[in-house]
Amino acid sequence: MSGYRLSDGGLTDRGTTLRFSFDGTAMSGHSGDTIASALLANGVRIVGRSFKYHRPRGLWGAWVEDPNGIVDVAWNGRTTPNLRATTEPLINGQEVRSVNAAPTAAGDRWRKLDLVSRFLPAGFYYKTFMWPRWERYEPRIRALAGLGRLDPGHEPAADCAQVNARCDLLVVGAGPAGLAAARAAAARGETVLLVDDQDAPGGALRWRGGTIAGSDWRDWAEDAVSTIKAAGGRVLFRTTAYGVYDHGLVCAWRRREAGPDQLWRIRPGRTLLAAGAIERPLTFADNDRPGVMSADAALRYLRLYAVVAGRRIAVATNNDAAYPVAAALAQAGADVSVLDSRDDSLAMAECALAVERNTLPSAALGQEDLTGVLAGDLRLEADTLLVSGGWTPTIHLWRHAGGGLRYDERLAAFLPEGGMPAMRVAGAANGAFGLAAALADGHAAGGDDGPAPPVGEGHASYAIRPAWPDPAGSGRAWIDQQSDVTVKDVALAAREGFRSVEHLKRYTTLGMATDQGKTSNMAGLAAMASITGRAIPEVGTTTFRPPYVPVPLPVIAGRRRGQLFNPPKRLELEGRHREAVAGLREYGGWLRPSWYGADGAAAIDAEARAARRAVGLLDASPLGKIEVIGPDAAALLDFECYNRVSTLKVGRARYVLMLTEAGIVYDDGVVMRLAEDRFIVSCSSAHVAGVRMRLEEWRQDRFDPARVFIHDATAHWATIAATGPKSRDLLEATLPALPRQALDLAHMAVTETALDDAPLRIARVSFTGERSYELSVPQSAAAALWDRLTAGLATLGGCRLGLEALLILRAEKGYPIIGKDTDGLTMPHDLGMTGPMKKREDEFAGRRALFTPQARGADRRQLVGLAVDESAEPLPTGAHGYAPSGGRRRSIGYVTSSYLSPELGRPIALALIENGRERLGERIPLVHLDATFEAMVTSPVAYDPAGMRLDA
Amino acid sequence: MQLFPCPFCGLREETEFHFAAEAGKARPEPAGQVSDDGWAKYLYFQDSPKGRSREIWVHLACGEFFVMTRDTVTHEVTGSEALSGRSR
Numbered sequence A: 001m002s003g004y005r006l007s008d009g010g011l012t013d014r015g016t017t018l019r020f021s022f023d024g025t026a027m028s029g030h031s032g033d034t035i036a037s038a039l040l041a042n043g044v045r046i047v048g049r050s051f052k053y054h055r056p057r058g059l060w061g062a063w064v065e066d067p068n069g070i071v072d073v074a075w076n077g078r079t080t081p082n083l084r085a086t087t088e089p090l091i092n093g094q095e096v097r098s099v100n101a102a103p104t105a106a107g108d109r110w111r112k113l114d115l116v117s118r119f120l121p122a123g124f125y126y127k128t129f130m131w132p133r134w135e136r137y138e139p140r141i142r143a144l145a146g147l148g149r150l151d152p153g154h155e156p157a158a159d160c161a162q163v164n165a166r167c168d169l170l171v172v173g174a175g176p177a178g179l180a181a182a183r184a185a186a187a188r189g190e191t192v193l194l195v196d197d198q199d200a201p202g203g204a205l206r207w208r209g210g211t212i213a214g215s216d217w218r219d220w221a222e223d224a225v226s227t228i229k230a231a232g233g234r235v236l237f238r239t240t241a242y243g244v245y246d247h248g249l250v251c252a253w254r255r256r257e258a259g260p261d262q263l264w265r266i267r268p269g270r271t272l273l274a275a276g277a278i279e280r281p282l283t284f285a286d287n288d289r290p291g292v293m294s295a296d297a298a299l300r301y302l303r304l305y306a307v308v309a310g311r312r313i314a315v316a317t318n319n320d321a322a323y324p325v326a327a328a329l330a331q332a333g334a335d336v337s338v339l340d341s342r343d344d345s346l347a348m349a350e351c352a353l354a355v356e357r358n359t360l361p362s363a364a365l366g367q368e369d370l371t372g373v374l375a376g377d378l379r380l381e382a383d384t385l386l387v388s389g390g391w392t393p394t395i396h397l398w399r400h401a402g403g404g405l406r407y408d409e410r411l412a413a414f415l416p417e418g419g420m421p422a423m424r425v426a427g428a429a430n431g432a433f434g435l436a437a438a439l440a441d442g443h444a445a446g447g448d449d450g451p452a453p454p455v456g457e458g459h460a461s462y463a464i465r466p467a468w469p470d471p472a473g474s475g476r477a478w479i480d481q482q483s484d485v486t487v488k489d490v491a492l493a494a495r496e497g498f499r500s501v502e503h504l505k506r507y508t509t510l511g512m513a514t515d516q517g518k519t520s521n522m523a524g525l526a527a528m529a530s531i532t533g534r535a536i537p538e539v540g541t542t543t544f545r546p547p548y549v550p551v552p553l554p555v556i557a558g559r560r561r562g563q564l565f566n567p568p569k570r571l572e573l574e575g576r577h578r579e580a581v582a583g584l585r586e587y588g589g590w591l592r593p594s595w596y597g598a599d600g601a602a603a604i605d606a607e608a609r610a611a612r613r614a615v616g617l618l619d620a621s622p623l624g625k626i627e628v629i630g631p632d633a634a635a636l637l638d639f640e641c642y643n644r645v646s647t648l649k650v651g652r653a654r655y656v657l658m659l660t661e662a663g664i665v666y667d668d669g670v671v672m673r674l675a676e677d678r679f680i681v682s683c684s685s686a687h688v689a690g691v692r693m694r695l696e697e698w699r700q701d702r703f704d705p706a707r708v709f710i711h712d713a714t715a716h717w718a719t720i721a722a723t724g725p726k727s728r729d730l731l732e733a734t735l736p737a738l739p740r741q742a743l744d745l746a747h748m749a750v751t752e753t754a755l756d757d758a759p760l761r762i763a764r765v766s767f768t769g770e771r772s773y774e775l776s777v778p779q780s781a782a783a784a785l786w787d788r789l790t791a792g793l794a795t796l797g798g799c800r801l802g803l804e805a806l807l808i809l810r811a812e813k814g815y816p817i818i819g820k821d822t823d824g825l826t827m828p829h830d831l832g833m834t835g836p837m838k839k840r841e842d843e844f845a846g847r848r849a850l851f852t853p854q855a856r857g858a859d860r861r862q863l864v865g866l867a868v869d870e871s872a873e874p875l876p877t878g879a880h881g882y883a884p885s886g887g888r889r890r891s892i893g894y895v896t897s898s899y900l901s902p903e904l905g906r907p908i909a910l911a912l913i914e915n916g917r918e919r920l921g922e923r924i925p926l927v928h929l930d931a932t933f934e935a936m937v938t939s940p941v942a943y944d945p946a947g948m949r950l951d952a
Numbered sequence B: 001m002q003l004f005p006c007p008f009c010g011l012r013e014e015t016e017f018h019f020a021a022e023a024g025k026a027r028p029e030p031a032g033q034v035s036d037d038g039w040a041k042y043l044y045f046q047d048s049p050k051g052r053s054r055e056i057w058v059h060l061a062c063g064e065f066f067v068m069t070r071d072t073v074t075h076e077v078t079g080s081e082a083l084s085g086r087s088r
């Protein structure tokens, strides 16, 4: 325990005390703290355990770069796993728990696992647990490894809005470069959207400070923000631009204090990336000890939260940027000494503290906690070791967008290379280190050719001397703290041939943890370069993929969950159905009544019987009503349909199939001819969108689009079907104004008339095999028609008909549902419809494919019925018929539909069976899971094979 | 998220579109005289070029089929034009 909070300073609100706990111990912090700053202020050193070896882990960073501070947070009765302590605001009442540790991070029962670590090198799990079955080991290994625990009771609300935004210029990062660019662009009249993941402008100025344009940087930053707003722009804080996607789309996660988070989908004219740079670690033995921390992070904790990382501090650096950190901590009262890899530098010369030159740490001392630093022969007592291995420009978004990189030897960093029309990089992300350089770079990127705002003294020098991992170093030197990857693991990967960075990453998991290698990738590829005798640019970087930080899935999902995930289409008459106690389910994208009444099974049975004996009333509104209009309408439909349509007389309807060009049945339906040049394609409800698009495709590709039009009127019309021997009686009784000739319509005839001043279309089309009338009216007239018809049901012994009963009725008649009783191989002749392919000589979609050797094969699966004993259960849908074949079972097809027929009093089934029509009368064995059955192959038509009922 | 140009509606997000076919691949006719292999080629063989490609897409919102030229590697869209139709 060595971190502590100063009695004043920092930006937290000391007036508010927030209570929280860590691993069960009560602690407190202030409003404005992150969980990490509060833990540090409370003297917590070990914040978690490493993924694989259960090594103790302390805070390394102070923001998104930190690999170690991963915690589960319970608040308000719900636990959110794997939050990052460094970016998560402290809230009163949070119960914070370390991950991958039990019972606490400090007292983890697996902490001795590290003693056997030499038996667990990279790839250990891949190599060891392959035999005999990984599944046998997996549960135990998973219990030992891993991160947070899910709270099954916590389902986050679907309340994250998604905001679409446009701007002339998107600036990512409100540090000096971003502010300067945004300010310059706004001053030229551009609409700027400036986003930053902190809660205030300034970037690193917030802890490094500075003088800009002659006064404190805050005045200048404030002026920049007002300039942006005055030009119609916007500034969003706590907003992380996490990914660049195709055609310049930038996605940003916005956290809000009041209200749910938002996802911003931004389409900028141009994007300027000014995301700064991230400090690198130094690599030496046991450099993962809690107490070893990024120097810049320590300054951030000091300035923003007034938290000092330790009392006896060693600072180890290879560049000048760590010197202000050392000075600030000394001023705050810590005992500070400096180790520098260099012989001399500007900052070193000005430093008032003791500096050990030409020296870097070779090992961190101490077991669970840091007690000192070994640097060659030198041994320093220290409770805290702050390190700076240089800076890595944050160019993730540039790489998402496809930007190139070059390796800069002077800065020892990858920098953006080349140009992209829609994106630029400025500031530290562009290698412009130091305040003056960053301001000038941003100012120019914002489009101002004039001089950039002048800055005060003391921000110029960087002077890095690279200090990459030493493969010959002794001990275990850590590269990726979250994934537990050491320099030796990289060497092992190289020895085993995984020399490409992409292979290295996957073999060792380097850079694959939730921090995505922000602090480890450079060290990893530098180690690989050194081990394989290549230069760093030869090794290259791995692919940068979004998101830049972990983004909560509720933010990405937005409101598209639950009811809004895939909203069903709703019937105009849904209210009427609910009043009649309908059980509603989704059928082909529509929410439709399955049955009416509380007892589903009884209702289905009663409804099916009523339709056969009296009359059933069905809401058939989802049936397709695609109008095909124009002088070439008949020709288009002739091409679209397997059955010829042009020979249809006005006022008549015809059952048709539609085929893909591969000859496969795509859909079926009824085409009605209302006039010489006007047809309605009544396709199945689930295929309306697809059939419409097929018609449009043929129309635009093959016909004169000025001579035939497609209009999908499905949603405009309600269709109510009365089916059963008393359907005519129902119409006569409840619609007395209906003209006689409408009642007298023949089967497959259609007429247009009117009812109560609303147009009414009546068609004699049957999906049950019984006399049926389909009545179509505009949706506005649907309720009145439904009410009149339902009022007459009881006297006739009829009832409302749900979809489940209809499915039984049509199966009794052997009417297939395309896509259920057919599959991706079914052709029309497999359904017994051979007429058109024999007779038609004109061209139609799919025709050629019906004459290939495969289509003419003797082993095709054909639609048949299957009969079992009257007392047997219905066959399971999906059960396979089989033929014995060399001691095994060879499938000869499967059951597609299976029901208990109320009318016949026995099970019925439809099936696609190989060469089925040749097998009529044959008994075949079937198997489903472990059960076997036997059934007789029959005609698909189980009820009224002569079709006498249609005019009963 | 790519933006595709519908000749009828202008730039819209890619989720509003479906791929229809590779452009310039005429239906062989009279189909009855096409060999089995020839028909199979028409159905199943695609060029799937890497780089510059011409494809037919449909804008689901308005039903317009159109030819789009784009680069399958960079995803750059270089143009779109309405289908010519048989009589035009």
Ligand SMILES: [Zn+2]
Residues within 6 Å of the ligand: B006, B007, B008, B009, B010, B059, B061, B062, B063, B064
């Ligand atoms: Zn369109």
